[in-house]
Amino acid sequence: MVEKRTPIPVHEAVEKIMFFASSGETELIPLEECYGRFLAEDLKADHDVPPFDRSPYDGFAIRSEDTKLANQSNAVEFEVIEEIGAGSVAKQEVGAFQAIRIMTGAQMPIQCDAVVMLELTKEYERDGRKYMSLKRQLQSGDNISFQGEDTQKGNVLVEKGTRINPGVSALLATFGYDKVLVGRKPTVGIYATGTELLDVHEGLVPGKIRNSNSYMIRSQVERAGAEPIYFGKLADDFDTCYEAIKEAIEKVDILITTGGVSVGDYDYLPDIYKKLGAEVLFNKIGMRPGSVTTVAQFEGKLLFGLSGNPSACYVGFELFVRPIIRTLLNNPNPHLKKITARLDVDFPKPNPFTRFVRSSISFKDGMVSVTPSGLDKSNVVTSLSGANALMVLPGGTRGYEQGMQVDVLLLEDEEGCQWPWN
Ligand SMILES: Nc1nc2c(c(=O)[nH]1)N[C@H]1C(S)=C(S)[C@@H](COP(=O)(O)OP(=O)(O)OC[C@H]3O[C@@H](n4cnc5c(N)ncnc54)[C@H](O)[C@@H]3O)O[C@H]1N2
Ligand code: MOO
Numbered sequence: 001m002v003e004k005r006t007p008i009p010v011h012e013a014v015e016k017i018m019f020f021a022s023s024g025e026t027e028l029i030p031l032e033e034c035y036g037r038f039l040a041e042d043l044k045a046d047h048d049v050p051p052f053d054r055s056p057y058d059g060f061a062i063r064s065e066d067t068k069l070a071n072q073s074n075a076v077e078f079e080v081i082e083e084i085g086a087g088s089v090a091k092q093e094v095g096a097f098q099a100i101r102i103m104t105g106a107q108m109p110i111q112c113d114a115v116v117m118l119e120l121t122k123e124y125e126r127d128g129r130k131y132m133s134l135k136r137q138l139q140s141g142d143n144i145s146f147q148g149e150d151t152q153k154g155n156v157l158v159e160k161g162t163r164i165n166p167g168v169s170a171l172l173a174t175f176g177y178d179k180v181l182v183g184r185k186p187t188v189g190i191y192a193t194g195t196e197l198l199d200v201h202e203g204l205v206p207g208k209i210r211n212s213n214s215y216m217i218r219s220q221v222e223r224a225g226a227e228p229i230y231f232g233k234l235a236d237d238f239d240t241c242y243e244a245i246k247e248a249i250e251k252v253d254i255l256i257t258t259g260g261v262s263v264g265d266y267d268y269l270p271d272i273y274k275k276l277g278a279e280v281l282f283n284k285i286g287m288r289p290g291s292v293t294t295v296a297q298f299e300g301k302l303l304f305g306l307s308g309n310p311s312a313c314y315v316g317f318e319l320f321v322r323p324i325i326r327t328l329l330n331n332p333n334p335h336l337k338k339i340t341a342r343l344d345v346d347f348p349k350p351n352p353f354t355r356f357v358r359s360s361i362s363f364k365d366g367m368v369s370v371t372p373s374g375l376d377k378s379n380v381v382t383s384l385s386g387a388n389a390l391m392v393l394p395g396g397t398r399g400y401e402q403g404m405q406v407d408v409l410l411l412e413d414e415e416g417c418q419w420p421w422n
């Protein structure tokens, strides 16, 4: 008799897994290598930015009070007593009707409270001294980039768990982080099971196919922020698989296998979990594809038995493995971000299970539309390359029509989402 499995709702499966989610270890890495990593502490401003009042223009720093009488018919003359570029500080004190020629980014001389752009002045020399004149009034504070106007000391600028983007790199450099505390990348072991699997370099022979899941999963692991460790492929042989999996568990934070989780004669994962003494959290979910996704925990370590069918495997990873990885990286929004979009096609046939259709979103007439990125079948691989989203069509008695608003989970977004999605 084939074992009867009872499907649990997707949200229940996510909850069961998230019970084992924890934050991971941290490490210090050079700033140059931090792009794409996850901050493991808040990034706090330890000084004002800019740290001093500075000139935003190439021009002259003056005392605004000296321009009181300036107008189109009355040029006011200033003696230019010094010149400073960015990085230099004025040595001279600026008195009445004196100016310092100042370049963009240079610190304001203490006595000056305004800058006039070079283009608005006339420069000349007399008796070996330099002068400039201008014909307009300036107010105190005109054309100054003030200390702290960008941010002030003490502000938390980026929160722990945020993925480091180029802007975060800029801030880390601004505040002197030559080493950055980030989440250590969790290690995710990958084993593909299946006697039918060929290595990528091998030519096709009857009955066999190339192992594509391992490379797909590797990329998904990297996209999620973790370190893939590819252990290879295993033939459908109980003892071989058992020994290999048992050994692999020791070496990684998370172990993924693909294939062998259904009810077929050579689907050995259920028995392997049993022999290991691992607790199976679930082995059937009310979703399509990926209904056979099986997750077990062994001494607190999660073993993900993803389906062998490529689309099912892909979806299983994004819904269940990704949030575990992101939580290990301290990310507060570990789940895929959900938005709503306008459905571009009909799905007339109802399905009892919630569908996660590999889809692509696009912008049309100022709205987000969503359309399947290929054939909507569990064993399909070609729909994955164009997928930037998963359309969520809840199971039930009705189909879906073009024009309806549907939920969509974004695959390439970095903001993420908390659970539950709603
Ligand atoms: N009697 C039943 N049969 C099946 C059921 C069921 O409920 N009752 N569920 C079906 C569903 S749904 C799925 S999904 C699959 C899941 O099968 P497994 O996870 O056990 O995976 P395999 O049987 O090992 O392989 C399935 C399919 O995927 C191909 N595959 C496997 N590994 C790879 C890989 N690394 N790269 C590319 N393709 C791979 C494999 O050749 C098979 O075609 O079970 C259904 N059956
Ligand atoms: O588990 Mo299967 O992926 O539902 O298609």
Ligand SMILES: [Mg+2]
Binding pocket: 259, 260, 261, 262, 263, 264, 266, 267, 308
């Ligand atoms: Mg099978």
